[in-house]
Amino acid sequence: MVWCLLGRKAGDNTQVLALAEALGWPFERKTILARSWELLPHLLLGSTLLGIDRTSSSPLTPPWPDLVISAGRRNEPVARWIKHQSGGKTRLVHIGRPWAPLECYDLIVSTPQYFLDPRANVLINPLPMHQFTRATVDRAAAELAPQFAHLSRPFTAVLIGGDSGPFVFTPDKGRHLAKGVNRLLRQTGGTALVSGSPRTPRAVAEAVVATLDVPAQTYWWHDRDTTASNPYAAYLGLADRFVVTGESMSMLAEAASLDRPLYVFDPGDPQGGWWSHPHNLRPKPLSHALAMRFAPRRMRRDISRIQAALVRDNQARWLSEAPDLIAQGETWTEKMRSDLSGGAQHAAVRIRALFS
DSSP states (O other), X not given: OEEEEXXXXXXXXXXXXXXXXXXXXXXXXXXXXXXXXXXXXXXXXXXXXXXXXXXXXXXXXXXXXXXXXXXXGGGHHHHHHHHHHTTTOSEEEEESOOSSOGGGOSEEEEOTTBOOOOBTTEEEOSSOOOSOOHHHHHHXXXXXXXXXXXXXXXEEEEEOOOOBTXXXXXXHHHHHHHHHHHHHHXXXXXXXXXXXXXXXXXXXXXXXXXXXXXXXXXXXXXXXXXXXXXXXXXXXXXXXXXXXXXXXXXXXXXXXXXXXXXXXXXXXXXXXXXXXXXXXXXXXXXXXXXHHHHSXXXXXXXXXXXXXXXXXXXXXXXXXXXXXXXXXXXXXXXXXXXXXTTTHHHHHHHHHHHTO
């Protein structure tokens, strides 16, 4: 039996479930709700349940699982506690970058944004894992196709994230993104299928809408109709090409798996010290800057490493390059070699080897 430890972060949960599904073994979902002060017992005690709200979390009782899949700092003490309760028999797989020593885990599935090196118990996938397959997005596209029949093709899906780590998504960046989409669609024609995320600030959405001057269908999380289906999966299936904001690892992974032209919008700041931009004087950008300067190497995080790897490996190009590339017929896409599973199948092979 496999236990999947799920928390409040949708991106972490998606990766945990994607790996469990790729593994193909029976699994149970265990929702773990951490308390606001969970960091203290985590750092002091390591293997403990003291930092979680046990009344609101799923019960953790015998029989203990053969395997626990976790992601995120808050679930680490729980996974280690389960292994202790099992007498060391439970195998632990952690996704991302653990705070605990690497030796605590039987396998760590990470990505280039973290400064981990491959080793016997560390697998580096190029992108985060995801649950979408060609079949699921094609099915979603077929279901919503009648709603888009009046829109002209080709479709360019524009997938927009939001604030993340050092990246603060300002309205000015939203306008810059929209101008890039305008230039692209003036060459290709068709319609932009724009989707925000829960992280997309309202002011950014408003700036994008105000700046777009090409045909567009938009979906914003903050203005969503809760009775209607989220068209995100349909956008993935319908898209003839993608424009994705570079701070969203999950959106990049999902788009990159579909073998269509992918253009990355760089949400970074113009050249110059980060302190010269007032929007960076916030807790998250400040803490990231301090971590990158003073934290141990393996505790650092640099999303731009994933963006750069995608471009280097010819899986994506920068949005600023799109006009010239489209004029050349987008021949660069002929060398794309996408992994439809987002690396989940590679990780599943490594997990099966733990039990052989």
